[in-house]
Amino acid sequence: MDFDDSPELNHISPIRSSKSQIDREGKGFGSNLAKVLTARSNASVRDPGPPPDSGFKAWTQALMGHLVLFNTWGMISSFGVFQTYYTTELGLNPSAVSWIGSMQMLGHFCIGMFSGRMLDAGLFYWVLIPGMISASLGMFMTSLCTQYWQFFLAQGVLNGIGCGLQFTPSMSLVSTYFSKNRSVAITIVASGSATGGLIYPTIARQLLPQIGFAWTVRVMAFLMLAVGACYVSLLKPRLPPRKTGPLLELSAFGELPYTLYLAGIFFACWGSYFAFYYIGSYGVDVVGVSYSTSVNLLMIMNAIGLVGRIIPGLLSDQFFGPINTLIPSTVLSGVILYFWAFVKTEPGLYAFSIVYGLITAGFQGLFPAGLTSLTKDASKVGVRNGMGFAIAGLANFTGPPIAGAIIQRDGGRFLIAQIWGGCMVLVGSVILVLGRLVMTGKKFRVRV
Numbered sequence: 001m002d003f004d005d006s007p008e009l010n011h012i013s014p015i016r017s018s019k020s021q022i023d024r025e026g027k028g029f030g031s032n033l034a035k036v037l038t039a040r041s042n043a044s045v046r047d048p049g050p051p052p053d054s055g056f057k058a059w060t061q062a063l064m065g066h067l068v069l070f071n072t073w074g075m076i077s078s079f080g081v082f083q084t085y086y087t088t089e090l091g092l093n094p095s096a097v098s099w100i101g102s103m104q105m106l107g108h109f110c111i112g113m114f115s116g117r118m119l120d121a122g123l124f125y126w127v128l129i130p131g132m133i134s135a136s137l138g139m140f141m142t143s144l145c146t147q148y149w150q151f152f153l154a155q156g157v158l159n160g161i162g163c164g165l166q167f168t169p170s171m172s173l174v175s176t177y178f179s180k181n182r183s184v185a186i187t188i189v190a191s192g193s194a195t196g197g198l199i200y201p202t203i204a205r206q207l208l209p210q211i212g213f214a215w216t217v218r219v220m221a222f223l224m225l226a227v228g229a230c231y232v233s234l235l236k237p238r239l240p241p242r243k244t245g246p247l248l249e250l251s252a253f254g255e256l257p258y259t260l261y262l263a264g265i266f267f268a269c270w271g272s273y274f275a276f277y278y279i280g281s282y283g284v285d286v287v288g289v290s291y292s293t294s295v296n297l298l299m300i301m302n303a304i305g306l307v308g309r310i311i312p313g314l315l316s317d318q319f320f321g322p323i324n325t326l327i328p329s330t331v332l333s334g335v336i337l338y339f340w341a342f343v344k345t346e347p348g349l350y351a352f353s354i355v356y357g358l359i360t361a362g363f364q365g366l367f368p369a370g371l372t373s374l375t376k377d378a379s380k381v382g383v384r385n386g387m388g389f390a391i392a393g394l395a396n397f398t399g400p401p402i403a404g405a406i407i408q409r410d411g412g413r414f415l416i417a418q419i420w421g422g423c424m425v426l427v428g429s430v431i432l433v434l435g436r437l438v439m440t441g442k443k444f445r446v447r448v
Contacts, residue, residue: 028234029055034269037369048238051179057236058177058185064231065189071135071224071231072163074196076104077276080298081204082155084280084291085213086224091184092148094281095404097145100156101277102397107160108177109393112168113248120379122241125232131165132228139221143214168389170231172382175372176238182372183322187365194309194361197302199223205295209349222306242379249383258374259385261323261434262391265367269395272360274403274417275337276301282414283349297349301357307356308361313369321447323439329362334425336360339420367392375448399424
């Protein structure tokens with residue numbers, strides 16, 4: 001399936017078009033709206049020149065990308081709050097509840113296969129605006145839910161699709177503004193998940209006891225709308241639309257570094273994210289902490305990610321490159337998951353949350369930068385990133401429910417699931433090392 005270029009608009013001004021002109025052309029409101037949105041999508045993108053790599057406009061795009069991740073990945077990173085609430089207060093099955101958060105993750109990453117191509121085709125706002133509305137609507141509908149299937153459709157499916165429509169094109173758009181500072185810019189964007197993962201659980205902790213579940217979730221949804229209005233207004237595509245091109249560029253999988261990189265990311269994501277879902281449940285069920293403390297643990301794990309993303313991004317740009325910096329973070333994430341099994345006290349839980357949140361943030365922040373670095377043609381960054389994020393989405397969709405099923409099968413004990421998670425992350429690390437060797441051979445001082 002190919003996408004054609006949006007029409008050139010240097011001779012068209014939808015805002016100034018008179019009613020008589022519209023009537024003569026036989027175009028109604030829908031066509032005029034299409035012109036407006038397409039004009040915005042292609043504004044100021046002819047002959048863009050090299051990436052500015054700095055300056056007010058470029059860093060503004062990075063900040064707006066941060067807010068996109070605040071609304072999308074940040075909300076999903078907060079699912080541990082809902083996981084604990086649904087299982088303890090509503091009595092739902094832990095593994096079944098995990099599928100709600102996993103469905104969010106699937107939509108968040110896998111819709112990128114399509115929404116990323118929309119950026120390349122010059123239709124950025126056609127996915128960004130509906131995505132922002134859908135994600136907010138999903139949370140508004142969640143506030144009305146009382147049964148499992150309702151939560152699954154509203155929070156899992158609708159919110160997940162809305163997040164997916166926004167995430168990949170926004171991440172890819174920001175990357176087109178940067179070259180030397182790309183890793184820092186993308187980690188600034190990715191750190192939006194840490195900011196959102198701090199703010200949204202804070203809202204839950206403060207408001208749940210006072211106004212109840214329904215209005216707490218509505219407050220979150222209103223915040224999503226307000227933040228969304230900000231980045232919808234300020235995000236601006238830089239590159240001209242690509243005239244034609246496939247929806248999926250399957251030939252990319254013929255590049256061994258790209259394929260091995262995504263295989264490694266799949267296994268690393270498969271095992272690493274379930275800690276964010278289950279740290280609260282582990283605290284309540286195994287250690288015996290309060291629900292409020294379980295929320296604090298998730299907040300700390302997400303908040304420390306601000307530091308854990310920015311510092312590796314700086315090291316990547318200044319010294320090592322994204323893939324070289326990513327691999328140690330991934331290895332350490334797998335090792336730390338093993339040590340989770342030894343945590344039996346509340347102070348130990350806080351220590352684990354800090355260390356794991358800090359280290360795994362490096363992986364979460366750098367894997368998009370590493371993926372972008374494997375695409376040399378900037379006009380294809382949307383579609384290739386979208387395919388890569390879809391692979392990560394499949395891992396995130398199945399990983400936490402598998403861990404939940406293991407916990408349930410083992411009578412509520414977490415040990416086997418923790419070992420499984422650590423092993424999967426380390427398998428991913430080995431594959432990432434293999435991909436790096438394919439790119440550079442045995443030359444260890446090569447920056448990639």
